[in-house]
Amino acid sequence: MNSGSGVFGQAVKIAGVIVALTLSTSAVRAQAGPFTGFDGSWSGSGTVSLSDGSTERIRCKADYKVNGNGLGLKQSLHCASDSYKFDLSSEVTSNGDRISGNWSERSRNIFGNLQGTAGGGQIDVFVEASGFAATLTLRTSGNRQTVQISSKGEIRGVTITMTKG
Numbered sequence: 001m002n003s004g005s006g007v008f009g010q011a012v013k014i015a016g017v018i019v020a021l022t023l024s025t026s027a028v029r030a031q032a033g034p035f036t037g038f039d040g041s042w043s044g045s046g047t048v049s050l051s052d053g054s055t056e057r058i059r060c061k062a063d064y065k066v067n068g069n070g071l072g073l074k075q076s077l078h079c080a081s082d083s084y085k086f087d088l089s090s091e092v093t094s095n096g097d098r099i100s101g102n103w104s105e106r107s108r109n110i111f112g113n114l115q116g117t118a119g120g121g122q123i124d125v126f127v128e129a130s131g132f133a134a135t136l137t138l139r140t141s142g143n144r145q146t147v148q149i150s151s152k153g154e155i156r157g158v159t160i161t162m163t164k165g
Helices: 002-031
Strands: 040-050 055-066 072-080 085-095 098-105 110-119 122-129 132-141 144-151 155-164
Touching (some): 098 122
Antiparallel strands (some): 040 155, 055 072, 072 085, 098 110, 110 122
16 A cells, blocks of 8 residues: 555656646746736836927836736726826737737727737737827837837827836
């Protein structure tokens, strides 16, 4: 019996190693998707250019959640200046380097679709809603991220630099 429990104990250890390897392989595969490097909390500052020609300093916080298979991303970006704020959320999925999804801006009750590309630490999308369109570029390198938004609406341009953590 003693040798039987030893064999059983070895089998349990081997099964544990197989499970650990499977989980770590899944984690590596998830990190190899087009949203690699985005997952986590970010904060920083930048500038917002408004349609009246004024420019203001802006403070921002972002949170990115990459799903388990690495092919989906949920993003929230909250920014405020002394007189202006926006609260942008999006949920996107990828098919190769092409991405598509939905976005919303809560404080103005605007929502719509987005489409673009993602990969190599960069996301480029075109967002649109009824009467509104903008381009959004996110570039991530290590713990540094830049966000650029351009539109013809109330917000003409936003440039933000954030760090992770």
